[in-house]
Amino acid sequence: MRTEALSSLIPNAADFLAQPPTEAVNWRDSSTLDFGLAAVSELLDHGSLQRQMVSLVKDGKRVAQSAYTWAGQPIQPGFADVVRSTKVSAYIGAGATTVLESLHRTWKPIGDLCRRLSHETGLPISANAYLTPSGSQGFAHHYDTHSVLIVQTAGSKTWQLHAPVYNDPLEHQPWDGSKVTEAEWTRLRTGTPYLEVTLQPGDSLWIPRGWIHNGFATDEHSLHVSFSFPTLTPYFLAAELVRALGSERAFRAELPWGFGRSAELRGEALATTAKLLAEHFTALSEQPTDNSELADTYRRFSLESARRPLDNFLPAPTAETQVRTVAEAAAGVDWLPNGNLRVHLGDSIVEFEDAPAQVVADLLAADSAVPWTAAGFDLPEETAVELVTLLLRTGLAARV
Structure with missing residues (x-):
């Protein structure tokens, strides 16, 4: 890099x-x-x-x-x-x-x-x-x-x-x-x-x-x-994991009344909660899981990609338009189970499908300042130009 x-x-x-x-x-x-x-x-x-x-x-x-x-x-x-x-x-x-x-x-x-x-x-x-x-x-x-x-x-x-x-x-x-x-x-x-x-x-x-x-x-x-x-700590991740437990019904169940005045009830409630936490986090660590939502929580602090409004008035790109990759515009990249590539832009998300997905992944991974054109892609010209248009509009590429 x-x-x-x-x-x-x-x-x-x-x-x-x-x-x-x-x-x-x-x-x-x-x-x-x-x-x-x-x-x-x-x-x-x-x-x-x-x-x-x-x-x-x-x-x-x-x-x-x-x-x-x-x-x-x-x-x-x-x-x-x-x-x-x-x-x-x-x-x-x-x-x-x-x-x-x-x-x-x-x-x-x-x-x-x-x-x-x-x-x-x-x-x-x-x-x-x-x-x-x-x-x-x-x-x-x-x-x-x-x-x-x-x-x-x-x-x-x-x-x-x-x-x-x-x-x-x-x-x-x-x-x-x-x-x-x-x-x-x-x-x-x-x-x-x-x-x-x-x-x-x-x-x-x-x-x-x-x-x-x-x-x-x-x-x-x-x-x-x-x-x-900023510092990413186990405390931050633990807090986000606990926050996500709200979607689990077991963690929304009401505990017995009298928590404030009965040490016995407090002990039972803590034991129940500890057991639920242990079961949940054991499953989380043992099973492959899509943790992109957890990453999204951290990505929300990222600066959005640079997009210039007046670029909308420029001529539409062609197969020979010189552009360069702006890899820093991507706050994160995830491959989805369906084969699509999800790119996070700080304030929004864009998905790429099929062959263009691999092209975008390669461009971002290369992180090169060398200009390129749509004509250099192993894609049909119309698809390649559409891809360049989308990359320019999202700030993942810039005209040279």
Whole structure:
């Protein structure tokens, strides 16, 4: 598989994929990512960002969204959630950090990069950007429940990294400073960090989930993009498996009344449930099963394939139209019992039948950037052109 996206951010992408680091790592001058102040200005000045797409952080706390949107102001209907650039400017002047949330959905180059990163890693990668004025700080000591790859794109920022105080936190176990012991706080505040580094444009920093990080701008502003690497855990799979039990009548049966006041009834109910679980999961592990529904639950986090509306006005493709495969558009591929190929696009599903199914499977598996035409398929010309048309419409192929 090509690793062009990951290789544009860090060195030795193949080694990284084979064994993701379990400790913080810093790479100097490793990234070619182009997302500077001009891009931030274009996003904020355009006047189309909604409140969910921008956060402001002042003194370690998020600013109320009503303070920098049109909420409560006399303006045209539908604009209450729109971010006001004048208000953002005032907060930046007061030292607030601006967070561009879900940047992979608002800035196409970042979206394309995240889509490719998702293909290379097998994880639904997302991105935020953080702009911090000189001498300021957004969030102080904290950990994330997912790993992040930070890429500095303008200015500089100093980071202090400490080993976890709580190993491998899950999504419902976010950072809570009040639960950190005094001894741990002393280590974080006065102890020697595992890693302390000042990032310059082009530098990257890997922070595994659970690792404490404390970042602050230097005597110049700081802009970095943070790529989130979500963690798939046995806990997640177990929760999804249990959620699916609702379709089994045995698990919908009513247990005896009195559960809250009778230890004997509680014991019987737990024994009954444990027996049902054991029988269900034994059958699940012993029998081949279609687990695509379980995969679909994870795929829902994937970025949908890129489809450009105005491509509908281009001339219809012919057998000689030059196109290339966009393998990263596929969030997943499943062969069905009937021989059809099901391709997941993040927001929808497309199925291919018969010979075209194998053609599509081969194209996606090859993951080649070399252009091709419908004429090169071992298919009737009309069928081949129809296939190319469908691939273009779904974003699985793009014109060269």
